[in-house]
Amino acid sequence: MPEQAKRLTVSERDGVTVVSFADKKILDEIGISEIGQHLGSLVAAAGKPKIVLDFARVSHMSSSALGMLITLHKRVREKGGELRLAEIERKIYEVFVITRLNEIFDIHGSVEEAVSSLT
Numbered sequence: 001m002p003e004q005a006k007r008l009t010v011s012e013r014d015g016v017t018v019v020s021f022a023d024k025k026i027l028d029e030i031g032i033s034e035i036g037q038h039l040g041s042l043v044a045a046a047g048k049p050k051i052v053l054d055f056a057r058v059s060h061m062s063s064s065a066l067g068m069l070i071t072l073h074k075r076v077r078e079k080g081g082e083l084r085l086a087e088i089e090r091k092i093y094e095v096f097v098i099t100r101l102n103e104i105f106d107i108h109g110s111v112e113e114a115v116s117s118l119t
Helices: 029-045 063-078 090-098 111-116
Strands: 008-013 016-021 050-054 082-086 106-108
Touching (some): 016 111, 029 050, 029 063, 050 111, 082 111
Parallel strands (some): 016 050, 050 082
8 A cells, every 4th residue: 555645655566665756846945855854764664775766747856856866876775775766857857967867867767667677
């Protein structure tokens, strides 16, 4: 049964934690902090985290949100886990390319592809 958080929906698929963002815009510091804390607790609770972040609903992200993703990526790697990003809108993906974050993150076109890459 999916766990509901205010800004996130968390579910499990084939042993992979899939996190979907509820907000169209991930811009405000308080929201980013809440999301970061929730994702951090998911990583802390997992032995070797396998996480897919689903950005299908997200149309805008701030640089602080990118920073939160970098921190999350580091935590997941420290625990020997893997993180995938999926369904990133083209204009957000362009920011990943400009900042070279597309070289750090494993980005997939669909959640299914991302989950398959972890199973």
